[in-house]
Amino acid sequence: MFRFAEPQYLYLLILIPALAFLQLYLSNKRKKDITRFGDPVLLDKLMPHVSYSRPIIKHYLLLLGLAMLIVAMAQPQFGSKLETVKRKGIxxxxxxxxxxxxxxxxxxxxxxxxxxxxxxxxxxxxxxxxxxxxxxxxxxxxxxxxxxxxxxxxxxxxxxxxxxxxxxxxxxxxxxxxxxxxxxxxxxxxxxxxxxxxxxxxxxxxxxxxxxxxxxxxxxxxxxxxxxxxxxxxxxxxxxxxxxxxxxxxxxxxxxxxxxxxxxxxxxxxxxxxxxxxxxxxxxxxxxxxxxxKSEIESKIYTDYDDQFPYIVLIALLLMIADFCILERKNKFFENIRLFIPKRLTLSK
Missing domain, CATH: 3.40.50.410 (von Willebrand factor, type A domain)
Incomplete structure (x- = not known):
């Protein structure tokens, strides 16, 4: 049986779509500002180490890590042992x-x-x-x-x-x-x-x-x-x-x-x-x-629950390490390695 020991923390997940929407808004605003400033193609040549995709990727890695930490705070657990217990009650x-x-x-x-x-x-x-x-x-x-x-x-x-x-x-x-x-x-x-x-x-x-x-x-x-x-x-x-x-x-x-x-x-x-x-x-x-x-009542319940949050914390940690390792600007020593291909901005006709 699966359960969250502290389910109230899951309400914090509402922050994730809000922060994702904020990033989308700021990204579009940045593109419009650059378009107003000059020709995006010429600006690309003037700023060869600027990446448009890396900040977005870093932001979403951070959001995924934050979501994993929130789920970990809710303490997901799996019931590992089902037993018949006797209690006195009504x-x-x-x-x-x-x-x-x-x-x-x-x-x-x-x-x-x-x-x-x-x-x-x-x-x-x-x-x-x-x-x-x-x-x-x-x-x-x-x-x-x-x-x-x-x-x-x-x-x-x-x-x-x-x-x-x-x-x-x-x-x-x-x-x-x-x-x-x-x-x-x-x-x-x-x-x-x-x-x-x-x-x-x-x-x-x-x-x-x-x-x-x-x-x-x-x-x-x-x-x-x-x-x-x-x-x-x-x-x-x-x-x-x-x-x-x-x-x-x-x-x-x-x-x-x-x-x-x-x-x-x-x-x-x-x-x-x-x-x-x-x-x-x-x-x-x-x-x-x-x-x-009170009378003796029999019921089947899970008596042992195994915590799963350490695995989720590990995933969150790996995502945050990845976010830390990815630079917002292109590394001039690896500029020929195209792991992240920037999306070219074009002027609307």
Missing amino acids: ELMVALDVSNSMNANDIEPSRLERAKQAIAQLVDKLSNDKIGIVVFAGQAYTQLPITTDYPSAKMFLRGITTDILDVQGTAIGAAIQSSARAFTATENINRAIIIISDGENHEDNAIEAAKLAYENGIRIYTVGMGLPQGGPIPLSPGSQTDFLKDKDGNVVITKMNDQMMQDIALAGGGNYIPANNIRNGMNQLVEELSRLE
């Missing part, structure tokens, strides 16, 4: 509402983005537990099968948007049923479902689904996303001007249904966390989950 499914109303920004930056932040916070606090993700709107499906691979959970989480499902609505009952089916078949393990939604359930009987889950040993916790005064629904995420309107042309206001979320949590034997107390509420939720009796 199984946890997170059901995330991805209906269009979750784009409302009565909670900054939006209900959905704040929900994803809360889930990431939860994942960071887990230890030895299994977690999975179900997304739902008018229907529900498993986005991430239950796993102990927390980095993968956060990776899948980043890709969730309100466009991920075609059927709109808020089917919390279907989300509970899909989450319950996603648990492993192992017996005697404590299980819990965390539902994160604005509570505007219109599709099914979520309370009955929560009761049935609780009867089967699954606790239901709910996290509210939205404020009582509500907010408009952007037609596209982040829009501040285009909002969903009803048939009469009035802007639709989506409001948090606290009572529905409380009733679902009560029926499922869990607790409700309101939107205005998410940070403290998630901490309390983690503490409550940690008090549940």
Whole structure:
């Protein structure tokens, strides 16, 4: 299995195309300046040791070396040993509402983005537990099968948007049923479902689904996303001007249904966390989950990872040595050796 131990450094790679574009701009500007100064053919004879291609080659060698160093900073690794390990924990499914109303920004930056932040916070606090993700709107499906691979959970989480499902609505009952089916078949393990939604359930009987889950040993916790005064629904995420309107042309206001979320949590034997107390509420939720009796869980994981960055650093070093050894000007002692043939400038007609 391949992974980056420090993937955040890969964002620095955006510098590479920016620097390449800068070099291209400066090179074209230099050619135009020379053309304005005089006949390029005559100037070539006056400057026999000037090379037009060498600075460009040196620049791109340096960029390649820089890119290799950035990749090395991210610490690429290959898993070398797959083992079955036994841990004590619980199984946890997170059901995330991805209906269009979750784009409302009565909670900054939006209900959905704040929900994803809360889930990431939860994942960071887990230890030895299994977690999975179900997304739902008018229907529900498993986005991430239950796993102990927390980095993968956060990776899948980043890709969730309100466009991920075609059927709109808020089917919390279907989300509970899909989450319950996603648990492993192992017996005697404590299980819990965390539902994160604005509570505007219109599709099914979520309370009955929560009761049935609780009867089967699954606790239901709910996290509210939205404020009582509500907010408009952007037609596209982040829009501040285009909002969903009803048939009469009035802007639709989506409001948090606290009572529905409380009733679902009560029926499922869990607790409700309101939107205005998410940070403290998630901490309390983690503490409550940690008090549940832990059971032995088997999972296959890579226990040893071999670092690959020394090889990449070596490549970067060789590229930089090559950049250092290539002079910007032609060497008069080797001027007859044409390793780099300069491109002649011609005047435009």
